[in-house]
Amino acid sequence: MDPVGVTAAPETGPSPAWQNKCPWGTPKHAAISCSLADVMSEQLAKELQLEEEVVAFPEVVIVAEGPFITGENTDTSSDLMLAQMLQMEFDREYDAQLRREEKKFNGDSKVSISFENYRKMHPYEDSDSSEDEVDWQDTRHDPYRADKPTTTPKKGFIGKGKEITTKHDEVVCGRKNTARMENFGPDFQVGDGIGMDLKLSNQVFNALKQHAYSEERRSARLHEKKEHSTAVKAVDPKTRLLLYKMINAGILETITGCISTGKESVVFHAYGGKMDDKAVPPECALKVFKTTLNEFKNRDKYIKDDYRFKDRFSKLNPRKVIRMWAEKEMHNLTRMQKAGIPCPQVVMLKKHILVMSFIGQDQVPAPKLKEVKLSSEDMKKAYYQILHMMQQLYKECSLVHADLSEYNMLWHEEKVWLIDVSQSVEPTHPHGLEFLFRDCRNVSQFFLKGGVSEALNERELFNAVSSLNIAADNEADFLAEIEALEKTNEDHVQKHGKKSLFSSDGDPPIIYDE
Ligand code: ATP
Numbered sequence: 186m187d188p189v190g191v192t193a194a195p196e197t198g199p200s201p202a203w204q205n206k207c208p209w210g211t212p213k214h215a216a217i218s219c220s221l222a223d224v225m226s227e228q229l230a231k232e233l234q235l236e237e238e239v240v241a242f243p244e245v246v247i248v249a250e251g252p253f254i255t256g257e258n259t260d261t262s263s264d265l266m267l268a269q270m271l272q273m274e275f276d277r278e279y280d281a282q283l284r285r286e287e288k289k290f291n292g293d294s295k296v297s298i299s300f301e302n303y304r305k306m307h308p309y310e311d312s313d314s315s316e317d318e319v320d321w322q323d324t325r326h327d328p329y330r331a332d333k334p335t336t337t338p339k340k341g342f343i344g345k346g347k348e349i350t351t352k353h354d355e356v357v358c359g360r361k362n363t364a365r366m367e368n369f370g371p372d373f374q375v376g377d378g379i380g381m382d383l384k385l386s387n388q389v390f391n392a393l394k395q396h397a398y399s400e401e402r403r404s405a406r407l408h409e410k411k412e413h414s415t416a417v418k419a420v421d422p423k424t425r426l427l428l429y430k431m432i433n434a435g436i437l438e439t440i441t442g443c444i445s446t447g448k449e450s451v452v453f454h455a456y457g458g459k460m461d462d463k464a465v466p467p468e469c470a471l472k473v474f475k476t477t478l479n480e481f482k483n484r485d486k487y488i489k490d491d492y493r494f495k496d497r498f499s500k501l502n503p504r505k506v507i508r509m510w511a512e513k514e515m516h517n518l519t520r521m522q523k524a525g526i527p528c529p530q531v532v533m534l535k536k537h538i539l540v541m542s543f544i545g546q547d548q549v550p551a552p553k554l555k556e557v558k559l560s561s562e563d564m565k566k567a568y569y570q571i572l573h574m575m576q577q578l579y580k581e582c583s584l585v586h587a588d589l590s591e592y593n594m595l596w597h598e599e600k601v602w603l604i605d606v607s608q609s610v611e612p613t614h615p616h617g618l619e620f621l622f623r624d625c626r627n628v629s630q631f632f633l634k635g636g637v638s639e640a641l642n643e644r645e646l647f648n649a650v651s652s653l654n655i656a657a658d659n660e661a662d663f664l665a666e667i668e669a670l671e672k673t674n675e676d677h678v679q680k681h682g683k684k685s686l687f688s689s690d691g692d693p694p695i696i697y698d699e
């Protein structure tokens with residue numbers, strides 16, 4: 186708008202003659218007369234601009250009318266602000282379109298593809314450190330708060346001039362740091378600071394974070410070590426898989442370590458879990474029978490002549506024979522359990538792994554009679570208990586331990602417990618009575634040497650257990666009589682099938698799973 190034109194307008198009234206004389210000259214005071222026009226043009230321009238903006242970006246202008254441009258110190262940043270507002274609006278529209286595309290793309294499909302990462306206004310994008318971990322925690326109603334302030338803005342600028350709250354604000358940042366502690370590893374104890382108006386400085390927070398991470402790594406390492414220390418070292422991959430399956434099924438809680446590596450087996454300690462809603466003993470022993478073939482070769486005489494296994498023995502491959510050992514131990518333990526003989530309780534049998542209750546406490550197996558130093562009173566008690574157990578074993582369980590010695594008897598809860606019965610046989614076994622005599626010799630010698638003067642000698646003990654009343658007064662004759670008896674029995678079995686002179690009901694048929 187030309188101010189001269191305005192001043193020259195007819196409605197402004199007649200001009201003095203001297204002014205007309207100089208067509209280029211503009212009198213100095215003319216500005217005063219057109220000050221209204223200047224003001225008008227500025228306002229007009231502003232109004233026009235606002236009008237345009239309202240049409241194009243309604244939201245933006247509403248925001249722009251807020252504290253941003255009404256503040257005292259905002260005049261210099263309005264261009265930048267406007268540009269940012271425009272960008273925000275563009276992003277918002279872009280994201281809305283993206284959401285529509287995403288919906289169209291996925292339809293009713295059960296598996297959906299997220300376009301989240303293509304969004305302009307990414308929920309996590311506008312944060313360089315913290316908001317991706319935890320959302321702002323509202324502590325307004327926190328009873329521990331001293332100042333009870335009104336709402337603290339999440340971020341951004343508010344109010345006039347200097348009252349700007351940023352994420353670098355000490356109080357806000359401190360509270361955020363406290364809230365973010367929740368994101369440390371699940372096992373990291375952060376105390377109840379999160380519930381309070383606690384403000385952690387960045388330095389303290391970072392130190393804690395570092396500590397939490399190193400704790401996590403340390404515990405992972407320990408866990409790994411624990412796992413490797415057990416099954417991994419001693420057993421083959423197939424066995425390891427079976428052990429892991431037991432843990433996965435919840436039957437076992439953890440396998441803590443190896444108790445013994447014997448000739449025929451490796452024994453582990455484990456904490457029990459649950460099986461079919463039945464409680465498994467709190468502590469278990471896992472007897473893993475060795476699957477290397479030369480280990481069991483010298484033992485086949487125990488099994489190949491046991492009529493319970495006779496029919497199957499010849500048909501089985503060596504691997505299955507090894508499983509038979511585990512099975513044999515299970516059946517024998519079950520029989521003993523029924524008779525009330527203190528022995529491990531069978532939990533389950535899985536191929537060549539026998540799970541039973543642990544005799545001992547807190548991972549420490551009960552000592553063998555060989556290792557423990559008993560008082561003479563306890564020695565006497567132990568002797569009579571064993572005498573009784575041998576009789577029960579023979580008469581009620583129809584079993585001969587066949588490896589009975591101070592190495593396979595544990596002292597626990599003031600009594601003797603029998604273990605290691607995989608080789609135990611029925612007395613009708615072709616060598617059953619010989620095995621019994623050997624057991625009697627071991628027991629008798631141990632207690633006589635141990636100071637139990639009332640202990641029977643091996644021949645007396647044999648007769649007390651078997652009631653066979655062999656009269657021979659020396660070992661050679663005694664053994665000869667034993668062998669003669671075995672021969673008679675063998676002939677009887679040949680004639681009358683399975684039933685022997687020392688009859689037994691036998692065990693139920695055994696079914697293998699592959
Ligand atoms: P070895 O050749 O040493 O006799 P083995 O292969 O015959 O070993 P076992 O005698 O049954 O196996 O077990 C070996 C050791 O493991 C035992 O001496 C005992 O210390 C421990 N053990 C076995 N079963 C249990 C159990 N149920 N509870 C506690 N400890 C057990």
Ligand code: MN
Pocket residue numbers: 447592593605
């Ligand atoms: Mn043993």
